[in-house]
Amino acid sequence: MASFYRKWRSKMEFGLFTLPVLICVAVAFYVPFVMTVRYSLTKWNGISKHPKFIGLDNFKQIFTGDANFTHAAWFTVKYAVLYIVLINVLAILLALVLDAKLKTKTWLRAAFFIPYILSLVIVGFIWKFIFMQGFESLGDSTGWHIFKMSWLGEPGLAFISVLFVSIWQSIGFYLVIYVAGLQSVPGDLKEAAVVDGAGPVRRFFSVTLPLLAPSITIAVFMALTNSIKVFDVILSLTGGGPGGTTYSVAYDIYRDTFTNNLYGYGTAKALILFVAVLIITVIQLTIFKRREVEA
Amino acid sequence: MSASNKAARWIGEIVMVLLSLVFLYPLFLAIFNSFKTFQEVMSDVIALPKHWTFANYSYVWNFINYPRLFLNNTIITVLGLAGIILVSSIAAYKLARTKSRLSGVVYFICIMPMLIPFQSIMLTVLKTARFLHLSDSTWGLGLLYWGFGAPLAVFIYHGFVKGIPKELDESAMIDGASGFGLFFRIIFPLLKSVTATIVIIDVMWIWNDFLLPLLMVNGSPTTKTLTLAAYTFVGQYTSDWQYAMTAMVMAVLPSIVVFMFLQKYIVKGVVAGAVKG
Numbered sequence: 001m002a003s004f005y006r007k008w009r010s011k012m013e014f015g016l017f018t019l020p021v022l023i024c025v026a027v028a029f030y031v032p033f034v035m036t037v038r039y040s041l042t043k044w045n046g047i048s049k050h051p052k053f054i055g056l057d058n059f060k061q062i063f064t065g066d067a068n069f070t071h072a073a074w075f076t077v078k079y080a081v082l083y084i085v086l087i088n089v090l091a092i093l094l095a096l097v098l099d100a101k102l103k104t105k106t107w108l109r110a111a112f113f114i115p116y117i118l119s120l121v122i123v124g125f126i127w128k129f130i131f132m133q134g135f136e137s138l139g140d141s142t143g144w145h146i147f148k149m150s151w152l153g154e155p156g157l158a159f160i161s162v163l164f165v166s167i168w169q170s171i172g173f174y175l176v177i178y179v180a181g182l183q184s185v186p187g188d189l190k191e192a193a194v195v196d197g198a199g200p201v202r203r204f205f206s207v208t209l210p211l212l213a214p215s216i217t218i219a220v221f222m223a224l225t226n227s228i229k230v231f232d233v234i235l236s237l238t239g240g241g242p243g244g245t246t247y248s249v250a251y252d253i254y255r256d257t258f259t260n261n262l263y264g265y266g267t268a269k270a271l272i273l274f275v276a277v278l279i280i281t282v283i284q285l286t287i288f289k290r291r292e293v294e295a
Numbered sequence: 296m297s298a299s300n301k302a303a304r305w306i307g308e309i310v311m312v313l314l315s316l317v318f319l320y321p322l323f324l325a326i327f328n329s330f331k332t333f334q335e336v337m338s339d340v341i342a343l344p345k346h347w348t349f350a351n352y353s354y355v356w357n358f359i360n361y362p363r364l365f366l367n368n369t370i371i372t373v374l375g376l377a378g379i380i381l382v383s384s385i386a387a388y389k390l391a392r393t394k395s396r397l398s399g400v401v402y403f404i405c406i407m408p409m410l411i412p413f414q415s416i417m418l419t420v421l422k423t424a425r426f427l428h429l430s431d432s433t434w435g436l437g438l439l440y441w442g443f444g445a446p447l448a449v450f451i452y453h454g455f456v457k458g459i460p461k462e463l464d465e466s467a468m469i470d471g472a473s474g475f476g477l478f479f480r481i482i483f484p485l486l487k488s489v490t491a492t493i494v495i496i497d498v499m500w501i502w503n504d505f506l507l508p509l510l511m512v513n514g515s516p517t518t519k520t521l522t523l524a525a526y527t528f529v530g531q532y533t534s535d536w537q538y539a540m541t542a543m544v545m546a547v548l549p550s551i552v553v554f555m556f557l558q559k560y561i562v563k564g565v566v567a568g569a570v571k572g
Contacts, residue, residue, distance in 0.1 A: 013474055018390035018401050020382045021445050027427065029408035030441025032419035039419065048497040095309060104308055110558050111315035114322070115559070117313050117550045119503035119522045125323045125529050129536055134324055168318075173565065180566045218569055229412050232505050236526065240312055250414040257418050267418055274415040 040268035045261050058268035069269060072252035079163060080227040087167050087174050087220055092212070094171070095178035096204070108159070109179065113172030120169060124236030127165045128152065156244035158238050162246055166233055166243065170226070174219050181215030182208070217288050224284065228277060249273055328539040336537045340510050351541040354472065359524045360516065361545060367433045368521050368549075371502045371508075373435030379444035379497055380490060383477070386445075387452030388482055392464065405449045413443075413506060421510045429511075433518050436511045440501055451568070455489045456482070488567075495564030521546045 040058060044051035062069050094112065098105055115123060139147030150251045151161045185208055193203045230252040238246045240255070247255065253273060257266030328336050329351055330344040355361070390402045413420075420439075421430065429435030459482065467481045483490075505522050512518040519527070525546040529539045554561060 007316065014393055015390055016474075017385045017478075021386035021405055021449060022401065024378070024382055024442035024445050025408060026442075027423060028420065028439060028445075028462055029411055029416065030404075031423050031535055032416040033411060035419035035422065036416050097307075099539075100307070102308055102311060104312055106558075108311055108315050109562065110554075111319055113558075113562060114319065115552065116565075117499060117503075117554050118547045119505060119550075121505045121522055121526055122546055125525070125539065126321055126543055128323060129540060130321045131330075133336070133340045133536055134321070139344075141341065168321075173569075176562050176566050177569055178568075222569060229414060231414065250412070252319070253414050254417075263418060270418070271416040274410075277412050277415075278410055 017035075036267045036270055036274075039264050040151055040271045042264040044264040046263045047261075051264060058265050060274070061265070062269060062272065068247065068255075069249075071245070072247045072249045075159070075247060076228060076230065076249045079159070079166075079230060081222065082163055083166060083227040083230075084220060084223040086163070087171060087223055088216065090167065091171055091174035091178050091219065094175050095182055096208075098175070098179055099182045109144065109172075109176065110173050115169045115254070116172040118169070120232035121236045123169045123245055124165065124233045125170075127161070128237050132163060136157075142152070152238055153242055158242055158246050162230075162234055162237060165225075165237055166230065169233065174223070177215050177219050177222075181212050185211045213291075221284060221288070224280065228280070249276075316541070325540045325543055326403075328537060329544045331537055333535065333537050339370070351537050353546070355538055355541045355545060356526070359519075359528060359542065362521060363517060364521045364524050367512075367518060368502060370433045371437045371520065372498055374434065375440030375444065375501050376494060376497050377450050378438065378441035379454040380493060382441055382446050383448035384452050384483060384486060384490070385478060386428060387449045388456050388478055390449070391453050391456040392461065402449070402453065404451075406446050409446045409450070417506065417510060420507075423439070424511060431512060431514050431518060433512060436508060437520075439507070439511070440497075441482075443507070444497050444501075447568075451489055451493060452486065459485055471536075491560070492564045492567045495561055499550075499565075521549075 009072050039051060041053060041055060043057070044056045089179035098108055102108065135147040135151065138144070148225045149157060189207055189211070190203060193207045198206065229250050230248045231254065234240065234246055234248055234251055235254075240251060249269070250273065253266055253269045256262045256269060260266075312498045324340065327343055328340060330347045330349070332350075335342075335344060377506055386401075386405065390398050390405070424430040424435065424439060426497060427435075463485075464477065464479060467477050472480060503522060505526070506522075508523050508528075509519045512520065513523055513527070516524075525542045530536050
């Protein structure tokens, strides 16, 4: 009897401790997710009472005849690849410099980190001001051609601007991850390499870089998950322009859902984004898991 | 160290400091221009203000009702954070201590949403929130963050609790503590360092968040957040850059001030969060 009571009591306690979080997660994720799946199979403008069930028609149209989506997908893939490569290379280089026992290290780390604590939407606006007004003045006073180019007005340049501003905002985050990683590289290993006659470049590639592997894993993972969802910075910097060339997948979903009121169609795209993120994450996790087992 | 080596060091330092100043130049420009008149902004953006004027600040302060927005941001962030920590820590503790199939399933349910991009569910989150009467209210938005912040918090807490010896619970139980009492008196204080990490990551996220507030509380000027107000404001004053920059500076200033004081802890928390998450 006593043991029955104890068992019942521990079950109650399990429920009391975990039910609140389950309710919160259900409200924030699971209920909306099930609704997304349901709406993705309908045609609905949000005004009529009942969404009309149309099966997989939305998906068929997205994959066969939606130039906006294809373009946004390409944009996102290009953006993600360049973002991941550039931000990691730059952050590692910066981290190596900061690791060289500079006296101004604390200031430098703080300076490069500051944009990361700012809201992306606001960062986008500040840069819009710089590109539109600031560059004009800089061009007048320096005469440099680079300031006279239309950084937000030409498709190719606008893409670079979006990429550049994203990197500017978040490089501090990757920098501190790599600085922390470098600090865990044992100094005597580097000294041993010096004794063996390895130059700085050789030392970097055969001692430092392999030992940075865990940091690189984390940073690449973060860069990928963040870049695939890019939205805020584009909204305020280019607004998707010029000529709709800088729409990302996330922004395209936003446009269809909230600007064009295509609720069913927009949620179908949203579901595709989810599946894409899911596949990429699973692939990434298995690769990293395997590498870690080998190491 | 030889003299030439020392000189190279100094040059390195100077180059890096200059680089960091160029890096931050856009922020300096935004700040300078918020102290200029419209004519001055238009004639030369990069010059320092001739007469520093606070007129832009008093105008924007009143126009967007800054104190109100600041209060809104604070309510949303504090309420959201308190809930995330409470709900996630108790659940993670129980899940880490219970070895059963059910416990494993519940843990999976809790952390699985980390894979769902917000844009995939934004429309239906809005509908759910409307149905529960959580939309168009700062308190409602704060409550919603409990769910959005829980997966990462549960994950981080869970990993940490596993490292706390179970004997601690048992000896506390012998002393007569149990349930919530045991958790809050014995375990929770031990979670201080992870709680700090979660506080830092989540404050930065909730304070600056844009899309969820845009969908939830953008309807009325009394429920807006700082970022939202700056966003709307720039939309209305597309060419009045002096006001726009003032609104930007006012929106980001709290973050920068806090960062200057807590720099060390913030960087540490962000690194810890990334490494564990």
